[in-house]
Amino acid sequence: MRKGDRTRALILNHALALAGEVGLEGLSIGSLAGRLGLSKSGLFAHFGSKADLQLATLRHTQERFEQTVFRPALASPRGLPRLRVLFENWLGWIDRIDRPGGCVILAASVEYDDRPGQVRDALVAGQRELRGALAKAVRLAVEEGHLRPDTDPWQVVFELMGIVLAAHHDRGLLDDPRVPERARKAFDRLIAAHAPAQRVGEPA
Numbered sequence: 001m002r003k004g005d006r007t008r009a010l011i012l013n014h015a016l017a018l019a020g021e022v023g024l025e026g027l028s029i030g031s032l033a034g035r036l037g038l039s040k041s042g043l044f045a046h047f048g049s050k051a052d053l054q055l056a057t058l059r060h061t062q063e064r065f066e067q068t069v070f071r072p073a074l075a076s077p078r079g080l081p082r083l084r085v086l087f088e089n090w091l092g093w094i095d096r097i098d099r100p101g102g103c104v105i106l107a108a109s110v111e112y113d114d115r116p117g118q119v120r121d122a123l124v125a126g127q128r129e130l131r132g133a134l135a136k137a138v139r140l141a142v143e144e145g146h147l148r149p150d151t152d153p154w155q156v157v158f159e160l161m162g163i164v165l166a167a168h169h170d171r172g173l174l175d176d177p178r179v180p181e182r183a184r185k186a187f188d189r190l191i192a193a194h195a196p197a198q199r200v201g202e203p204a
Contacts, residue, residue: 008046011036012060015053016104019061024054024108024119055118061104062126069093070133079144080191083137087187090164091180094171102172106165131157151194159190 011032018035019027028050033040047053073086094103105126112120131154138153147156163186171179 009060011043011046012057015057016061016064019054019057019104020102020107023111024058024104025111027054027057029053051118055122058104058108058119058122058126062122065093065105079141080146083141083191084187086134086137087160091167091183094164094167095180103168106168131161134160145196147191147194148196156190156194160187163187163190 014036015027015032018032022031029040029043029047032053033043036043043053047056069086069089069092073082073089076082076085105123108119108123109127112123134157135153138147138151138156141147142149142151142153163183166186167179167183170176170182176182
């Protein structure tokens with residue numbers, strides 16, 4: 001990685017931490033420069049405007065989410081094992097202590113849900129890609145015989161997102177230590193609701 005790229009990555013890591021505290025809308029060249037002890041002109045060399053900084057920070061967060069949650073799960077067998085690992089990785093993402101203020105993507109979804117612009121467009125694109133990847137994981141579980149053939153992948157994704165959002169809420173706002181246990185129980189119930197029927201003579 002070139003020196004300029006390393007510097008940019010370092011700046012974005014600090015921008016991500018600051019956005020976790022003040023939100024993407026509270027992130028600015030000036031606030032980040034003060035945090036880093038740099039001049040505004042120095043940051044302008046990497047980001048030409050507040051909007052550019054916000055967009056780059058969001059994309060940096062999306063990349064970290066993919067590297068933390070999705071890519072490691074691809075090493076697991078396709079189907080339900082992979083879907084379970086993905087879910088566990090997601091719970092780990094929620095509970096990470098090195099990200100002050102919680103998930104920037106989730107917070108930005110509230111900040112920008114009715115605010116047109118590049119940041120909202122990037123959020124929407126990322127969420128659609130996420131749901132598409134989850135639906136594919138569910139379809140693979142159907143193909144492997146882990147879920148019933150009549151399983152609606154998009155319905156499973158909808159309910160899975162509900163579990164994750166509830167976990168985010170109760171862990172972040174209520175600081176409830178029982179969140180992982182409750183989320184796993186909800187996930188197990190969701191999977192059980194779509195499990196194939198046992199054939200006569202098969203072990204329980």
